[in-house]
Amino acid sequence: MRKISMVFIAAIAALHFYIAWFEIFAWTTRGPKIFTTFPEELFEQTIVLAGNQGIYNAFLAVGLVWSLLIKDRYWSANVATCFLLFVAAAGLFGAATASPSILFVQTVPAAIALVFSYLGRKSDS
Incomplete structure (x- = not known):
């Protein structure tokens, strides 16, 4: 299960x-095609x-990568949970305010x- 979660x-x-x-470098070129x-x-x-x-999306990505690099499984899971909850919350807000597909x-x-x-x-314990 851990490997699946890491993927x-x-x-x-x-x-x-x-x-x-996309948001930092291609907003005016790709944006109109997507939105x-x-x-x-x-x-x-x-x-x-x-x-x-x-920039905020880059922070989310960096936090998730960081969680994959932490050797201690307990702390790796904690950091991943934190950043995954940030992603989920951002997705909920984006779905409510911008596009349901988010x-x-x-x-x-x-x-x-x-x-x-x-x-x-759970399988580790």
């Missing part, structure tokens, strides 16, 4: 590195806001990783 955590970290790249319901003129006006959001992109994978992390912790 999920790594995938979620990769996703958040991509989101960070088709937003008026196109909004992207240039919100470039600084998107970049700020991207729930399936962020919250559901984080919840699955939390379950596998919990099961992996």
